[in-house]
Amino acid sequence: MTGTPVSNQIRRLRFDNGEMTQQTLADQAGITRQTVIALEAGKYAPSLELAFRLAHAFGVGVEDVFQWQIQSPT
Amino acid sequence: MERLSWMWMLLPFLVGVLLMTTTPNRWIGADLGVLGSSITLVSVWIALWLASRQREESPSSVSLAEKENWVALFYTGALALFIASELDVIAQASSVYQLAGMGKVIVATLIGWIVLSSVIRQRSSQRVKHDERDGELQRRADTVSHTAICVTVIGLAVTLGFSPANRLAWFTPLLIAHLLMLALIVASFTGHASAAWAYWNDRR
Numbered sequence: 001m002t003g004t005p006v007s008n009q010i011r012r013l014r015f016d017n018g019e020m021t022q023q024t025l026a027d028q029a030g031i032t033r034q035t036v037i038a039l040e041a042g043k044y045a046p047s048l049e050l051a052f053r054l055a056h057a058f059g060v061g062v063e064d065v066f067q068w069q070i071q072s073p074t
Numbered sequence: 075m076e077r078l079s080w081m082w083m084l085l086p087f088l089v090g091v092l093l094m095t096t097t098p099n100r101w102i103g104a105d106l107g108v109l110g111s112s113i114t115l116v117s118v119w120i121a122l123w124l125a126s127r128q129r130e131e132s133p134s135s136v137s138l139a140e141k142e143n144w145v146a147l148f149y150t151g152a153l154a155l156f157i158a159s160e161l162d163v164i165a166q167a168s169s170v171y172q173l174a175g176m177g178k179v180i181v182a183t184l185i186g187w188i189v190l191s192s193v194i195r196q197r198s199s200q201r202v203k204h205d206e207r208d209g210e211l212q213r214r215a216d217t218v219s220h221t222a223i224c225v226t227v228i229g230l231a232v233t234l235g236f237s238p239a240n241r242l243a244w245f246t247p248l249l250i251a252h253l254l255m256l257a258l259i260v261a262s263f264t265g266h267a268s269a270a271w272a273y274w275n276d277r278r
Contacts, residue, residue, distance in 0.1 A: 038207060
């Protein structure tokens with residue numbers, strides 16, 4: 001998939017949470033490790049439900065994990 | 075280089091496809107079609123085994139859904155090549171019973187595909203087999219596949235409609251039936267190829 005206008009702090013949050021592995025996060029969120037990799041690389045924008053599940057895994061709000069990169073109209 | 079070790083299996087895979095498609099059906103009593111089908115099965119199996127030996131934390135490691143997609147891509151590609159290579163034989167056949175040898179190769183290939191897919195699924199240690207990204211990639215692949223089937227069937231219809239009468243003699247009902255099957259397989263291959271591209275692009 002191509003890059004998305006949604007950036008995220010997943011990699012930083014993993015390290016802030018005791019260097020959580022990608023597999024541990026994937027298991028907690030009910031996704032594959034490859035999807036965590038795609039998310040961290042900014043190549044996949046998750047559904048709203050998955051965004052909440054990931055935020056729940058870190059114990060933070062959705063906006064602490066995901067940010068929308070507002071693009072000004074040209 | 076270790077992560078590309080599976081590519082060594084491309085050679086036996088191509089040999090298997092060549093045996094299925096370009097050689098005579100029998101040689102010294104051996105059924106070369108079934109032999110070729112078996113070689114493709116073993117080479118795909120070894121390629122997947124080599125790919126799965128990569129370190130678990132490697133970003134290039136492949137998910138179950140992607141593995142299944144690669145297997146489907148290889149098998150639909152091999153089937154499409156095989157049927158395309160047999161079109162002249164099909165055009166000359168007057169009944170489906172004359173195509174029993176070809177049917178055996180197709181059945182052997184399909185059985186190989188089913189067995190390989192189920193073994194991969196059973197051996198997978200992934201807790202989550204498919205997730206929403208796999209579903210989204212699959213939906214995109216289905217769209218590509220749908221476009222491909224439209225293009226191939228319209229292409230076939232136009233070819234039939236504009237072919238001169240003497241050329242139409244080649245298009246027997248049996249051949250048209252196989253061409254429609256080939257269109258389905260090509261559409262499926264195109265969908266799997268688009269999904270494979272998307273998976274690969276995500277891992278870059």
